[in-house]
Amino acid sequence: MLNYSQTLTEQISVQDLQMKEVKPIMKLIVRGKKREFISAVGKSLNILLPTESNTSTQSDKLTAVWLSPDEWMIYSNEPVDENTNNYETEELLNNNISKLNLGAITDVTDQFVMINLKGNKIYELFQAGSPFNFNNFQNKKGAVTQTILNKIDIIVHNQDKNLVNLFVRRSFSQHLFSWMNDAASRL
Amino acid sequence: MFIINCPFCGERDQSEFKAGGEAHIIRPKQPTELSDDEWAEYLFMRKNIKGVQFERWNHIHGCRKWFNVVRNTSNDEIKAVYKMGEKPPSY
Numbered sequence: 001m002l003n004y005s006q007t008l009t010e011q012i013s014v015q016d017l018q019m020k021e022v023k024p025i026m027k028l029i030v031r032g033k034k035r036e037f038i039s040a041v042g043k044s045l046n047i048l049l050p051t052e053s054n055t056s057t058q059s060d061k062l063t064a065v066w067l068s069p070d071e072w073m074i075y076s077n078e079p080v081d082e083n084t085n086n087y088e089t090e091e092l093l094n095n096n097i098s099k100l101n102l103g104a105i106t107d108v109t110d111q112f113v114m115i116n117l118k119g120n121k122i123y124e125l126f127q128a129g130s131p132f133n134f135n136n137f138q139n140k141k142g143a144v145t146q147t148i149l150n151k152i153d154i155i156v157h158n159q160d161k162n163l164v165n166l167f168v169r170r171s172f173s174q175h176l177f178s179w180m181n182d183a184a185s186r187l
Numbered sequence: 188m189f190i191i192n193c194p195f196c197g198e199r200d201q202s203e204f205k206a207g208g209e210a211h212i213i214r215p216k217q218p219t220e221l222s223d224d225e226w227a228e229y230l231f232m233r234k235n236i237k238g239v240q241f242e243r244w245n246h247i248h249g250c251r252k253w254f255n256v257v258r259n260t261s262n263d264e265i266k267a268v269y270k271m272g273e274k275p276p277s278y
């Protein structure tokens with residue numbers, strides 16, 4: 001990512017809970033309703049968009065996250081090249097989706113900040129500020145939810161046991177991160 | 188505080204939603220032919236029932252989709268939830 005200024009420079013480690021920003025991660029929002037759209041994305045990226053609500057799918061390089069019946073977020077599993085703003089995935093989708101009027105692709109790499117959380121107190125932290133019931137969610141690998149944490153919109157992706165990726169809008173990220181630091185210190 | 192069963196995401200807390208007012212209000216096909224009173228009737232006048240009411244809700248902090256809810260306004264009991272365009276249940 002060209003000229004990327006990191007919003008969260010510190011890494012927080014409190015009571016068996018580690019939180020840090022992972023950057024630069026490519027993030028794309030893909031939207032479309034037609035059946036051809038889902039198959040075109042599948043063919044282009046070799047990844048099936050999840051059609052079941054609150055789930056995700058994963059390939060070697062990418063993760064597709066269900067956001068709504070006609071909206072998904074695709075993000076890269078590994079940080080991408082810092083020296084460019086062009087992504088092969090985006091270009092591929094632009095050619096195979098946007099230009100054929102099957103759906104829309106939006107680059108939200110700069111819009112969302114990805115925070116990686118590790119440890120066994122993740123959900124205790126979420127419970128401190130979210131109305132969402134995480135009881136079933138935390139045992140379901142690959143589960144996804146959009147909800148509120150400390151009144152801020154977030155996307156939570158349960159990658160594995162005690163390993164969660166959290167996406168938050170960039171302008172809210174510092175505030176959320178400092179709240180998480182504070183809340184974690186009180187667990 | 189109550190729980191709403193979003194037809195797309197499942198059960199979520201009310202704080203994730205935004206109420207969108209009364210449902211099934213049809214926009215007049217020729218607004219220019221209406222009198223001011225008739226237009227105001229369409230634009231502003233709502234039933235505001237104490238009891239079972241048909242409402243629109245938006246899952247604003249989730250999937251951002253609109254849907255309909257049948258809610259008892261006196262005790263917040265939700266009788267039914269159905270998607271936009273679906274036939275409303277009878278109550």
